[in-house]
Amino acid sequence: MQMVDLKGQYAKIKNEVDEAIKQVVDSCYFINGPIVAEFEKNLSEFLDVRHTIGCANGTDALQIALMALDLEAGDEVIVPSFTYVATAEVIGLLNLKPVLIDASLENYNVNADLIRPFITEKTQAIVPVHLFGQTCDMEGIMKLADEHNIYVVEDNAQAIGASYTFSDGSIKKAGTIGHIATTSFFPAKNLGCFGDGGAIFTNDDELGRKIKMIANHGQSKRYYHDIIGVNSRLDSIQAAVLNVKLKYLNEYADARLAAADYYDTQLQNVEGLITPKRNSFSNHVFHQYTLRVTNGQRDELVAYLKEHGIPTGIYYPVPLYEQKAYSSYVEPGFSLPITYQLCKEVFSLPMHTELNHEIQDTIITAVKSFFN
Ligand SMILES: *Cc1c(COP(=O)(O)O)cnc(C)c1O
Numbered sequence: 001m002q003m004v005d006l007k008g009q010y011a012k013i014k015n016e017v018d019e020a021i022k023q024v025v026d027s028c029y030f031i032n033g034p035i036v037a038e039f040e041k042n043l044s045e046f047l048d049v050r051h052t053i054g055c056a057n058g059t060d061a062l063q064i065a066l067m068a069l070d071l072e073a074g075d076e077v078i079v080p081s082f083t084y085v086a087t088a089e090v091i092g093l094l095n096l097k098p099v100l101i102d103a104s105l106e107n108y109n110v111n112a113d114l115i116r117p118f119i120t121e122k123t124q125a126i127v128p129v130h131l132f133g134q135t136c137d138m139e140g141i142m143k144l145a146d147e148h149n150i151y152v153v154e155d156n157a158q159a160i161g162a163s164y165t166f167s168d169g170s171i172k173k174a175g176t177i178g179h180i181a182t183t184s185f186f187p188a189k190n191l192g193c194f195g196d197g198g199a200i201f202t203n204d205d206e207l208g209r210k211i212k213m214i215a216n217h218g219q220s221k222r223y224y225h226d227i228i229g230v231n232s233r234l235d236s237i238q239a240a241v242l243n244v245k246l247k248y249l250n251e252y253a254d255a256r257l258a259a260a261d262y263y264d265t266q267l268q269n270v271e272g273l274i275t276p277k278r279n280s281f282s283n284h285v286f287h288q289y290t291l292r293v294t295n296g297q298r299d300e301l302v303a304y305l306k307e308h309g310i311p312t313g314i315y316y317p318v319p320l321y322e323q324k325a326y327s328s329y330v331e332p333g334f335s336l337p338i339t340y341q342l343c344k345e346v347f348s349l350p351m352h353t354e355l356n357h358e359i360q361d362t363i364i365t366a367v368k369s370f371f372n
Contacts, residue, residue: 002350003313003352006188006192006352008353008354009252009353017244020035020240020241020243023240024240031233031235032236035239036054036235038239038243040052040239042243043246044201046246047173047175047176047201050204050208051201051204051207051211052201053199053200054197055197055199055215055233056196056232056233058185058186059089060215060230062086062087062090062153063090063094064230064232065181066096066125067094068180068214069179069180071124073095074095075124075125076097076124077098077099077124078123078126079098079099080110080339081101081102082102082108082319082342083316084157084315084316087127089325092325092326096124099123100320101115101118102337103336105338107279108132109130109134109136109137110129110136110141112141112144123148123150125151125152126145126152127152127153127155128152128155129154129155130154130175131158132276132286132287132289132290132348133162133285133288134159134162134279135159135163135279137279138164151178152177152179152180154177154181155182156174156175157189159175159190159285160174160249160285161285163283165280165281175201179207180200180201180202180204181202182199182200183198183199185197190249190287191242191249193238193241193242194237194241195238196238197234198232198234210227213229216231217231251353253285256287256351256352257285259352259360260284260286262360266368267291267367267368270368272297272371273291273367288348289348289351290315291347293346293347300370301347301370302314305363305366305370310350310367313348314348319335319336
């Protein structure tokens, strides 16, 4: 058994994907081939966003997004402490200051109330992360950002395809609400390629133009470099794979949701276990199915499941503020109570598009037998 069944997913679309890859190989147009532009256009249409700019990975996407904002060394960027390291890493790399904040126990995400106390004169941007597959409460975050004239960069590496519903009933896709958004096409993400890949999104034409330049050595036209950029490209083979898989993204989300529903019905009454809460304002595309163990036995459960052949993941075991590389950004003894609690309590069960009741029953039986 595995956390993610990439082989099973590939088997179902093998002919189509192999043919798309072969076309790239036959053309030898490996970098910036027409398929990259075609995929960017298709993804823009899928999300309903004006600009999609492919790049080399989700971490680069975050870096390029922040570079486009022209921030100054020492400017503060508010970021969750309960996230993958990449979100904060690029902030430090650009000599900006990551301001690590707490998460909600309900949905593991940041929200306007958690962000507000950390806004200072130096705050220039917020990077909300749509963790595990559902969006942060973006209406509140955008309102707060507007009031303080702060940029919002959505880290949408885990919730591509999810939708956010505003209080007036209007709906937007995750990654189209902030000033800029980013995603990752790492193979295990909901829209994954066959290597590394990422993308940046914006509805702002000026930012879109700038992001495109930064991702390509800061050039406005070939050999004319207006700003310092990076070399970060989505290659043609990855774009070809993604262009096929994008057609199935809604189906994939349905399969994940069905698997989550089944886990929910079987596990929601297990004492000591809390199944993932669903937001009213966002649907859930279940990048991860992440539960909390409230009886203090998370590590014992994970070890027990491993013995029984059930893989699990702990996303994330250590708060960013406790990581050595980030210690200089916080006072000694700094702690965020919910993040601390989540790092001790969470674990994730296998979640992918190829789950069925038979596989899930094996998992569920093992989990239940631990608690009985
Ligand atoms: C995966 C991930 C990234 C980084 O993406 P890469 O393509 O691996 O560089 C950034 N943020 C979050 C929340 C992620 O899950």
